[in-house]
Amino acid sequence: TDEYFEKILALKENFERSKFDAEKFREREVLLGWDPSEFEKLTEGIEKLHPYDDLWELVYKFSNEERRWMRGPLFSIEPESVDQTANTMAKRAVKLQALFESSNLPTPANVAKKVKKDLDQFKQHLPLVHALCNPGLRQRHWDEISEAVGFAMERDQAFTLSRVIDMDVETHMEELQAISDSAAREFGLETTLDSMMEQWEPVNFDLKQWKDTGTYIVQASTVDEMQGLMDDHIIKSQTMKGSPYAKPFIDKILEMEAWLLNTQEIMDMWMKVQSVWLYLEPIFGSEDIVMQMPTEATLFKKVDGTWRQTMQTALECMKAMAVTKSEGLLDQLKECNESLETVQKGLNDYLETKRLAFPRFFFLSNDNLLEILSETKDPTRVNPHMKKAFEGIQSLEFQPDGKIYAMVSSEKEKVSVTTPVDPAKARGSVELWLVEVEQVMLDTIRHVVLQSHEDYTGRKFTDWLKQWPGQVVIAIFGLFWTTDVSAALRNEGNLGIQRYCDKLENMLSDIIDLVRSDIPPLVRCTLEALIVVFVHNKDTVMELVRDGIEREDDFDWLVQMRYYIEENPDKPEQQDLFVRITNSFLGYAYEYIGNSSRLVVTPLTDRCYRTCCGALHLLYGAAPEGPAGTGKTE
Template structure:
């Protein structure tokens, strides 16, 4: 009924109430705190007292309804502040039950941190969250709490970083400084390490008793201890590096070893026999040194194949007073002396014994070099006689074939494994020698200055009686034999391309330059360089390059080359980054200039090094 006044009254009241719903919704927000009510009351010019009882009617009577937009803004702010507050509470709850896991470490009697992934994951997540929360305009009421929480998280992150760094360095250094020998040689670093060791053990003991991550994160004193420990560890590592540098300069072949291998050697000063496993890394052909019956003197060297070369001058490690590098220098000089003396004795023996018997009496390396010396002198004599008596070179070619067949007959006989290896290498060299003489006979070579003869690798034993040395010549290049013991190793079959490569490399060495064989993978670039090193008795260290190489690693390697007089063959040199290559080129140039000037010492990368002019650098590259 349209005339029903009750309906109209209810409708009017509903419409009036409907207008009030938005403000009721805003005022009913559970997130409103006393500070928000104070702001609402200030809109109507009243003071808010938390204890006063206030109803909606009173607020509306004071014209709050007209301030709906301001009330909505205050309510929205309250909701956002409430969500930030809840997020902060949730962050704290996330750390409940999160502990650092401590596990026993070997026989040290202490612990190490194990599995910090969970802690790190929560930290990464919460540090990002707290930083974005602090950037929010609604954080003001909780700013002090948020700042304090961010500080706690940052302390925990710094602590974890320092802790893991300290732990990994401690694990590396602990076995080093548990050696009495190292402690005696590095007393200052040893004392610092004991301080670090004590700090680390105390921290781990404390963590083991109270492993709660949040509790640890609030312990700023622990962070200070770890930072102090890391500073000490940094100083220890610098001291260790300079200590190893001194040892490397004293015995340059140490430059080719890692720090760990060196420390293993240096920690065995009392027992020289324990250095045996590392000798092959310093001396390519030496598998072990031979000790006297009472193990006091080193009386010779043994190769992997079991070949023994006795020393002329014995080495007594005890006289070095625990300085491993000193007696290793003597091992090197005695090795060179023994090989040189063997060359002289074998040279005398060659003329007095049949060749077939002679090849089984001397080390394989000596057999090859003295055979080459006699071959050179006999070919030179045949060429000289060719002018007066035609066919001399052809006759010598036939003699070479006869010699070769006798050696082949030996191979078919009953030989020891060692002699068979010597003769296998000799056959390779004899075949090439025979082919060279046959080729010269066919081309009618009749002068020692003929290119066909000058272009061959020729060996001569020259010098005053008692001080003879082997000189190797190829075209205008002349190089002294190196006398590095290379063991009873096999030799490369020589092809015309190998000969051309040798000529190029020998010419480069003569000009104090390096060589750079280039070609597809597997064509023998590296092997040719290594075989020339064997022919000249030089230590040749092959280094596989990669794009992760930096100039400091290369500098360490170059120091070893310059000071030890070794050769280096950098395999796949084109893999090195361009930025590093520019520095490497400068480093090689410095060494080459020093070699050209024949200086005895030179400064390289901050170290004064002795220089051996026999050092050289070769590189191999794959095209493309």
């Protein structure tokens, strides 16, 4: 083989030299202007040599490989590589045999055939190679193999494949195959277990310093990374535990599974404690809250100390596996969670007490309410939340002496209160002075309504409406409209309301002239809302005229919304504003609603007024319901 291979190499070298010389000749022929020669014989010789080159290269390679496989150290052989190389050479031998036979060259064809035959003969030993060179074989497997073959076998460099064949080891192939398959499966489980450990090795606790608290919190990225690994590895460990090949390292698998389940519980509890701690930490950072909730504050302080110690340990250790294996960590977190639940319950009970004392606090979220309660020394901190508790009050006006002297709406309309409110008297109890604000608001609006009623007859209508809050203007206009229509019907019947209709036309002209003039923004807001109500009331009177209404107790008049100042049945000798519609009788609530705009009043609006007022009169509730665009808002 070596002789033929060297001859082939010599021929290839000669051909290469000839190709070089031929190229030189072509260059000279071109310089002389001749047509370059083709050298057909040279090309033909190279092409004919090519299959022989492939053949003897294959023979040479197989000879060397077979020597290494059969006589070299058995356990340095890689079965997969041998299998692939042998199959590749066998395919080349078959192709070369077919090529030479088609060219009617029996001698080289027989050489290729011989290589194929030798390869087939060697491949019969491949199962033995796979069985003995399995990387998963451990000492326990070699003990089983030794028992099966009847003599001691181990990973010794003295063993060669030819020696093993001569020792008739192949006669025990079935037993060897079973041992090797078992070792391969065990090796797969062992590799998976090692891979799981390696994947956890680089996982660190990624901590972030939390504001100016001097401690840390766990980043969400760490939780996501750990949760993904835990979900995957718990399934893998439980699958491995149920495998029939897990016995050799069942202790490791059980230990890994227990750690994963414990870590999952630790992280769930850690995130729960962190979430509540983040919520409560700024709350109990307020001296006012600490003073009002001393028991819960003491308990939270204890939890806070444990939390800071835990985070410091995590910061120093960093490695996720090391941190989660800390002694007593889960018990600490569970204890913290129980304490925080107690603190939260106490906090919720505390907030409930405040809400029951001042029910409008139910309109505020816990965070908003806590913000108010944590700054009891500064009553002005309530202002950003006033709109949530009082529909019409944007803020309260505090004077330098700390007292409240006025209510301010979103439209910047200011209404001075009848009695100044002094929050300092409540000694930090926000709910107490807010209850006082609520009562003062009702008293103030009632007082302004009654004052405006007295002032109405003493001024020109357009002058009068400039002097009073928008809400009061609309209420008192409704009162005098009711009074005038009732008087007209009572005194002159239909003719009387015809004359009153003309009066309304003149008043509307005055309002239009006022709108066209240069007036303050607040007066313009009042007029915009008043015009909507005024036009509706004028249209109502015109409709009564058209329908020929003559009497004050006619149904068409009774179904309109009418305002009266009468003696309050619940407070004898006190005059109050009331609303009547059909047989419903409701007291004016005196809730300040600011100088808000009004939507156009439609017949559907009137029907809603009647229905809602009737329901409230009967101590029921009412809420418009229906498809979109049908007038619920109006």
